[in-house]
Amino acid sequence: MNPHTETASIASDRVRAGVAPHRVVPHPESQRLPRVALQCDDVRQFLDDTAHITTRSLEYVPYSRFTLTESVQRIWGTLLIDTLRALIVARRSGGFVLDISEATTNDEDLIRFTTALAHAIGTPDNDVLSGKFYARLPVQSKDVTPQSSNLFQPYRTFGLHTDGAASPSPTTDWLVFGKTVERHVKGGRNRLLHLDDWRDLRRFADAPQGRKPFLIALPPSNDPRQQQWGNNVRSQPLDRPIFFDWHDELCVRFADQFIHPTTLEDAAYLREFVESIESDPAVEYLTIPVGSMMFLNNNYWLHGREVFEPHPELFREIIRMRGMLRAA
Numbered sequence: 001m002n003p004h005t006e007t008a009s010i011a012s013d014r015v016r017a018g019v020a021p022h023r024v025v026p027h028p029e030s031q032r033l034p035r036v037a038l039q040c041d042d043v044r045q046f047l048d049d050t051a052h053i054t055t056r057s058l059e060y061v062p063y064s065r066f067t068l069t070e071s072v073q074r075i076w077g078t079l080l081i082d083t084l085r086a087l088i089v090a091r092r093s094g095g096f097v098l099d100i101s102e103a104t105t106n107d108e109d110l111i112r113f114t115t116a117l118a119h120a121i122g123t124p125d126n127d128v129l130s131g132k133f134y135a136r137l138p139v140q141s142k143d144v145t146p147q148s149s150n151l152f153q154p155y156r157t158f159g160l161h162t163d164g165a166a167s168p169s170p171t172t173d174w175l176v177f178g179k180t181v182e183r184h185v186k187g188g189r190n191r192l193l194h195l196d197d198w199r200d201l202r203r204f205a206d207a208p209q210g211r212k213p214f215l216i217a218l219p220p221s222n223d224p225r226q227q228q229w230g231n232n233v234r235s236q237p238l239d240r241p242i243f244f245d246w247h248d249e250l251c252v253r254f255a256d257q258f259i260h261p262t263t264l265e266d267a268a269y270l271r272e273f274v275e276s277i278e279s280d281p282a283v284e285y286l287t288i289p290v291g292s293m294m295f296l297n298n299n300y301w302l303h304g305r306e307v308f309e310p311h312p313e314l315f316r317e318i319i320r321m322r323g324m325l326r327a328a
Contacts, residue, residue, distance in 0.1 A: 019077030020045075024087070027097055029286045032194050033294070034087065036098045038076070043103035046071055046113065055111050059132055068116035081120040084295070088121060088174055089325065091249055094194060094297035095174075101291025107180035111319055114178045114293050121295070122174060124323040134321045136180070139188070141314040150257075154314055158305035160193055160277045162298050163322055165255035166216050168238060173246075175322035178293040182316050186309040190286040190294065193302045195252055197282035204276065205243045205250060209269040213239035215260040242273075251299035277302060288318075298322065 020042040027035045049071050057064045072080065087096045100113055111134065118124050127135035139154045150158045164172030177190070195201060204210055217237040242254050256274050261267040277283075285306065288294050296303060308314055 019079070020075050022076060022080050022083065024083065024096070027286070030097075030192070030284050032093055032197075032284075033095050033097055033192075033286070033296075034093055036084065036087070036096050038098070038100065040102045042075055043100045043113070046075055046116070047104060047109050049075075050112055050116075053112060055108055058111070058115055062133075065115050065119045065133070068112055069120045072116045072120060081117075084117060085121055085325070088295055088297050091196065091297075091300055094300040095295045097286070097288070097292060097294045099289065099292040101289055103291075105291040107317075107319075110178050110180055110291060110293070114176055114319060114321065117293075117295070118176055118321045118323070120326075122323045122326040124321040125171060127320060127322070134319050136317055137320055138181075138315065138317045139308070140316070141310070141312055154188065154308040154316075155310060157278075157307055158191075159256060159274065160191060160283070160302040160304040161255040162253050162302055163255075164298060165240075165253050166218050166238075166258040168236070171324045172298045172322050173325040174295060175298050175320065176293055176295045177288065178319045179288045179290045180317045180319055182290050184311040184313045185316050186311075187306055188308040188316060189306050190288060191304040191306055192284045192286060192296075193277055193280055193282060195250065195300050195302070198277060198280055199282065200276040200280070201250075204269070204273055207269060209266055210243045211241045212266075213241050214266070215262065216240050216258050217260055218258060246299050249299070252302065253299075254302065 020039060023037040024034050025037055027033050050068055053064050053067060058068075069081075084096065087093045098117075100110070104110070115134070124133045126133060129135045129137070137151065139152055141154065144153060144155065150156055162172075163175050215237060216239070240253065242252060242259075244251055244253065254273070256270060259270060261270055286294065308316070
């Protein structure tokens with residue numbers, strides 16, 4: 001049985017258990033990531049039940065984040081959370097997309113709902129860009145310079161990478177992006193490559209450099225990227241391999257701007273690594289509308305972004321959370 005069909009069948013059985021239903025269905029733009037569908041009235045019930053919990057409360061009072069998760073459990077039951085966890089852990093899917101735009105496109109509502117699901121799956125780390133458990137990441141035409149970080153640069157392809165590549169400890173098992181605002185936006189779709197779909201995986205994983213510890217170091221404080229990041233993205237240099245094992249599964253941790261080779265052979269390996277992933281025919285392009293969120297297993301998926309079409313008033317914002325998976 002198709003794993004998405006099996007999950008959908010399980011979800012339909014939950015109606016008889018007295019909890020709100022959910023369905024897991026194929027996503028039209030992805031061969032792997034499914035779409036989790038919830039009924040609009042149930043999402044509105046969650047938003048009504050939690051309307052008293054403000055974003056300020058979520059930032060200042062950590063337990064309030066789990067109060068949101070409790071509301072999800074009351075409405076959809078624990079089996080929805082089990083389904084979402086299973087979709088992220090399963091190598092076949094490694095995540096899901098969920099759209100609540102029929103119920104709301106309000107950014108505060110999206111933060112509440114994303115927070116509820118994120119804290120059901122695992123506790124988010126404090127985001128280094130914001131110092132909070134989430135970050136707002138705008139992309140806009142205004143004030144863009146050639147020195148702008150690729151994260152905030154709309155007119156440059158954001159190369160495929162994983163998050164947490166320079167983190168002192170490899171704790172970024174999952175991440176979520178929620179789309180809050182779009183104005184004058186064309187292009188800028190998410191670019192995704194699942195490790196198992198990469199045609200050159202074995203070539204690079206089995207090479208001597210695949211498990212070799214590379215020097216990982218962040219830009220210095222006077223680098224324009226650090227200035228754009230508010231000089232918050234800091235850590236001591238460390239040695240870390242690109243490929244590693246997680247629960248006996250081959251995984252990757254890669255961001256080309258932080259890896260410092262010391263030999264011609266290592267530099268050639270990294271250059272060819274980037275050329276391979278960027279040109280792979282299995283790269284998917286996903287559209288995430290306002291009011292939608294995408295959860296990814298950061299160990300299995302490389303992600304990036306295509307360029308936006310130029311517009312003087314272009315503005316797009318996402319919220320980001322990321323952290324470790326909660327023990328089952």
